[in-house]
Amino acid sequence: MAGGDDLKLLGLWSSPFVLRVQLALSLKGLSYEYIEEEALVNKGELLLKYNPVHKKVPVLIHNGKPVCESRVILQYIDEAFAGIGPSLLPADPYERAVARFWAAYIDDTMLPVWNKSSMGKTEEEMAEGKKQSLATAEVLEGALRDCGKGKPFFGGDSAGYVDVVLGGLLGWVRASDELHGVKPFDPERTPLLVAWSERFGALEAVEPVVPDVSRLVEFGKMWKARLAAAAAGASN
Amino acid sequence: MAGKEDLKLLGLLVSPFVIRVRMALSMKGLNYEYVEEDLFNKSELLLKLNPVHKKVPVLIHNGKPICESLVILQYVDELFTGRAILPTDPYERATARFWAAYIEDKLCPAWIGILKAKAEEERAEKVKETLAAIEHVEVAFAKCSNGNVFFGGDSIGYLDIVLGSFLFWFEALRRMYGLEIINTSKTPLLAAWAERFGGSVEAKEVVPEADKAVQYANKLHAAAAVKLVSSE
Numbered sequence: 219m220a221g222g223d224d225l226k227l228l229g230l231w232s233s234p235f236v237l238r239v240q241l242a243l244s245l246k247g248l249s250y251e252y253i254e255e256e257a258l259v260n261k262g263e264l265l266l267k268y269n270p271v272h273k274k275v276p277v278l279i280h281n282g283k284p285v286c287e288s289r290v291i292l293q294y295i296d297e298a299f300a301g302i303g304p305s306l307l308p309a310d311p312y313e314r315a316v317a318r319f320w321a322a323y324i325d326d327t328m329l330p331v332w333n334k335s336s337m338g339k340t341e342e343e344m345a346e347g348k349k350q351s352l353a354t355a356e357v358l359e360g361a362l363r364d365c366g367k368g369k370p371f372f373g374g375d376s377a378g379y380v381d382v383v384l385g386g387l388l389g390w391v392r393a394s395d396e397l398h399g400v401k402p403f404d405p406e407r408t409p410l411l412v413a414w415s416e417r418f419g420a421l422e423a424v425e426p427v428v429p430d431v432s433r434l435v436e437f438g439k440m441w442k443a444r445l446a447a448a449a450a451g452a453s454n
Numbered sequence: 455m456a457g458k459e460d461l462k463l464l465g466l467l468v469s470p471f472v473i474r475v476r477m478a479l480s481m482k483g484l485n486y487e488y489v490e491e492d493l494f495n496k497s498e499l500l501l502k503l504n505p506v507h508k509k510v511p512v513l514i515h516n517g518k519p520i521c522e523s524l525v526i527l528q529y530v531d532e533l534f535t536g537r538a539i540l541p542t543d544p545y546e547r548a549t550a551r552f553w554a555a556y557i558e559d560k561l562c563p564a565w566i567g568i569l570k571a572k573a574e575e576e577r578a579e580k581v582k583e584t585l586a587a588i589e590h591v592e593v594a595f596a597k598c599s600n601g602n603v604f605f606g607g608d609s610i611g612y613l614d615i616v617l618g619s620f621l622f623w624f625e626a627l628r629r630m631y632g633l634e635i636i637n638t639s640k641t642p643l644l645a646a647w648a649e650r651f652g653g654s655v656e657a658k659e660v661v662p663e664a665d666k667a668v669q670y671a672n673k674l675h676a677a678a679a680v681k682l683v684s685s686e
Contacts, residue, residue, distance in 0.1 A: 283545060287551075287555055297547065312515075315525050327506075
């Protein structure tokens with residue numbers, strides 16, 4: 219661990235984006251102080267100070283300087299702590315481009331349809347979201363098969379950038395069946411992704427970091443109830 | 455200086471995303487074969503090399519495709535020596551990536567939404583979003599440039615390319631809707647920067663006249679109208 223490096227992470231236990239950063243720090247063996255947003259009295263102030271543009275977590279604070287946006291933070295960690303622990307991004311520039319492409323796909327294409335399938339405003343929208351989610355999962359399955367080339371992780375023999383980007387969603391992937399009756403990774407259509415999530419989830423650096431599924435389910439149920447109440451209230 | 459590389463770019467003359475890549479390649483002194491795509495009639499090559507998104511730009515290097523403009527910019531920067539596009543310091547790189555993401559995720563959908571809007575109300579909403587986003591970018595310029603003339607310092611860098619590629623479209627929107635996204639009173643720093651960017655050698659080489667963008671927008675609107683009619 220680099221001496222004199224002060225690392226703090228402003229996070230929220232249920233956030234997949236925060237989890238990504240925790241996974242990266244864990245994989246690289248970096249110590250940090252974790253500050254839970256939920257427990258903060260002055261969270262509004264702190265977020266405004268360190269992330270005035272988005273006012274969201276995660277925020278990584280390195281020697282007092284904030285870095286925001288999970289994928290930006292991941293690449294920052296990889297570059298600022300290049301000599302420490304494994305690299306998240308591959309060394310080869312073409313493989314790096316492929317990794318960045320799939321990370322962007324997960325956030326820009328896959329996540330929006332996952333959200334639609336569980337939080338769509340109408341039954342129709344949710345059904346469409348579910349269909350699209352299956353399609354995007356199949357595309358990602360293809361990526362693991364073709365880019366992974368039979369290796370256990372997107373990063374090859376060990377977990378890397380794309381594994382961490384997708385891995386942040388692991389808790390919610392597990393909670394999804396009980397919450398929404400949907401398996402984002404279907405064992406029949408996306409068997410490689412199912413195997414990947416078990417393998418990634420079992421990693422020593424990962425297992426203790428992923429939030430408890432039952433806690434996420436409880437949180438998810440409460441969130442759904444709130445949304446339903448708001449919708450009912452709005453239509454009165 | 456890069457030796458003879460096998461570089462091909464599938465693009466569209468009016469696409470800001472393609473222009474970003476052309477600027478980067480030019481800044482690195484790289485030669486490439488340019489192929490203009492007809493997005494209303496996509497080529498086999500495009501569909502084969504970008505099956506996921508079916509969009510331009512696609513850079514083909516020694517037969518291997520790289521997609522997504524920001525991914526391509528970083529690829530070109532990391533692989534080829536010469537002028538640096540991204541900063542070298544990790545914290546400055548993180549700042550550049552943060553703002554590139556902001557421009558992509560917040561500013562871009564907003565101004566494109568102005569073009570795509572099917573009703574006045576929707577357009578007004580998108581205008582509001584665009585103006586709100588550009589204000590954040592004005593603050594970003596003050597922070598990133600550090601008193602210099604470009605986001606990248608004293609010469610054009612990553613953020614200059616990412617945002618600068620939109621400028622001729624902003625001018626097109628001004629001609630079409632009388633909208634000033636960047637103006638001297640609300641966003642003075644960006645207004646001055648836009649002049650400098652527009653007048654630069656790098657921009658003059660690849661950025662088309664705003665009228666080309668207006669023409670393309672009219673083409674898109676006409677096609678959308680046809681679709682609407684034929685779906686009735």
